[in-house]
Amino acid sequence: MxxxxxxxxxxxxxxxxxxxxxxxxxxxxxxxxxxxxxxxxxxxxxxxxxxxxxxxxxxxxxxxxxxxxxxxxxxxxxxxxxxxxxxxxxxxxxxxxxxxxxxxxxxxxxxLVPDDEALPGIAEAANSDAVASNYLGLAEKTWRLISTLSSTGVGENASRAAAVFTVPRLPVGCTGTTLKPLFLAAAHWRATGQLADIDITLVIDREGLLGVPALDSVLRRHLDDLGVRIMDRSAVTALSPETEQITVTDHRGAQQIIDYRMLHLVPPFRGxxxxxxxxxxxxxxxxxxxxxxxxxxxxxxxxxxxxxxxxxxxxxxxxxxxxxxxxxxxxxxxxxxxxxxxxxxxxxxVAPVTIDAHRLVAAEFDRTGTLTPSLPSFLDPLKARRSAWLFDRYGLPLSYWNMILRGRL
CATH class of the missing domain: 3.50.50.60 (FAD/NAD(P)-binding domain)
Structure with a gap:
């Protein structure tokens, strides 16, 4: 043998x-x-x-x-x-x-594993005070940073807080999930009256958000409503956790230094x-x-x-x-x-994206980017629904533990 x-x-x-x-x-x-x-x-x-x-x-x-x-x-x-x-x-x-x-x-x-060749210093950055990532086993830290972020100073001396979220190039585990931290953070800041005092930046190393034109259009409208600055076709190419800065390089090679008080880093991955x-x-x-x-x-x-x-x-x-x-x-x-x-x-x-605290878009599509909804045809497949959020938050975990891992679904 x-x-x-x-x-x-x-x-x-x-x-x-x-x-x-x-x-x-x-x-x-x-x-x-x-x-x-x-x-x-x-x-x-x-x-x-x-x-x-x-x-x-x-x-x-x-x-x-x-x-x-x-x-x-x-x-x-x-x-x-x-x-x-x-x-x-x-x-x-x-x-x-x-x-x-x-x-x-x-x-x-x-x-997958983090691609340290594409972006050196991922682990060191993740261990710093102002960086977290749901993709690196730091979800509890993500919430701690979100829930404690605030502007500093008062009056003319007030300083707006800068929150940066990143989406890498493929491969990554579920691109839709990379957007959830931003939307859930913004929902918390809006509920606590802080959203107007926080500058949110999304750095996304893609031609589009998810590569599904109709879905991308819907998500961009929600991001615009939140006042998010979107840096398209731009990759995080250097990390400086000691100064709380990242270097972002766009597809033309132009570089920009971005400051942050909170960084949710989804790094590039590889097999x-x-x-x-x-x-x-x-x-x-x-x-x-x-x-x-x-x-x-x-x-x-x-x-x-x-x-x-x-x-x-x-x-x-x-x-x-x-x-x-x-x-x-x-x-x-x-x-x-x-x-x-x-x-x-x-x-x-399927891309399950929360667009606020308790509503979610569950877009289904194939490898060509064509929508393939399982909903009845008279329902908008890109509408954010509370029922979709409830299923994603509570229904799917039950199915996972009791059906999917047992080979029944």
Whole structure:
């Protein structure tokens, strides 16, 4: 089987025990694959979408967390370790402990890591007093900064507070979620009578906000209503937490220094380093697993599959899209084994964006940017609704813990 011995062999080996990995394991077991193992180093499993509400003061961190052991599907094997390399020709994954695991099919769902080459000093900035990020495990700090930000001085000596929010280039986990911190912060400042005294800047490294023209138009109207300064097609290229400044470079190369009293930093991300080391990434794809975006099968190594933020799915990543990806992926593993034609993932995604404290736009679209609403045709799919907020804040977490992670949805 291999040129070197393995410590164990599994029919399906899954890398990553987040949403993608656990839901794929559960679905595979429900469809009759009996030997499924998941390699995951963390002992705590986090429902990532709820962190936006933690950062906005509408949820507690413990609401978003469970032990990893409690969410692992029954009959699966949890390997409490982290992967450091995959040999696709030997069909072996090596972990940090040095153990080697063989597989028949490999599913990758390990997500993204901050891209320190694209933006040096991310960790140092995140540890400074005025910087937070829901994307870097600092949602409680986000709320602390939002709830304590205020202008300083009085009268002619008053100094307006500067709050800066950033959206990086792709890949990133759910672009819609990158906008939630700004809208939830603005809702709090408006409710406390501070909004007029705070300058809000949005630095967005994209051609558009979400790449869906009709949705972008709606969101820009809401941002204009809040008086947000939008810096389009501009990237954060340097961090200076000691002076509370960032350097922003636009697409023409012009640079500008921006001061802040609060910075919500969503840094640029890339795929896990071992993906590129193992020869599984595509050229110019920021280390994403090089899959066919429709079948989710690796272009070269057909026993390897991937889904989620770290996969080259050619659409905006989201939890709603991931549910459809996992259904296609696991079904295709079985189809490939049986010699049947593979089914196709259409690029469906959803952008749940809160535009104030208790209303949310839940835009659904495909990889072409075409809206694909599941609402009845007589309802405006881009209207912000309280019902959508209630479902996003309370309904989806219940579905996540009780249905999605159990392979039932």
């Amino acid at each position: 291999t040129s070197r011995s393995v410590d164990a062999h599994h029919d399906v080996l899954i890398l990553g025990g987040g949403n993608a990995g656990v839901s794929a394991a559960a679905r595979a077991l429900r469809l009759g694959i009996s030997d499924v193992a998941v390699i995951e180093p963390q002992s705590v499993h986090t429902y990532q979408p709820l962190l936006s509400y933690v950062g906005g003061g509408q949820a507690r961190l413990r609401d978003a967390e469970r032990t990893q052991r409690s969410v692992m599907p029954r009959s699966s094997t949890w390997i409490h370790d982290s992967v450091v390399e995959v040999d696709p020709r030997e069909k072996v994954a090596t972990t940090a402990s040095g153990r080697r695991y063989g597989y028949r099919d490999l599913i990758i769902g390990t997500g 896990q380093p071992w993906v590129e080391l193992s020869g599984l990434s595509g050229d110019g794809r920021h280390g994403l697993v090089d899959i066919d975006p429709r079948t989710l099968q690796h272009r070269e190594h057909h026993e390897i599959w991937a889904a989620g933020d770290g996969a080259g799915i050619d659409t905006d990543s989201s939890g709603g899209g991931l549910r459809k990806q996992i259904a296609v992926l696991v079904d295709n593993v079985l189809a490939a084994r049986a010699g049947r034609a593979l089914s196709s993932y259409d690029g469906y995604s």
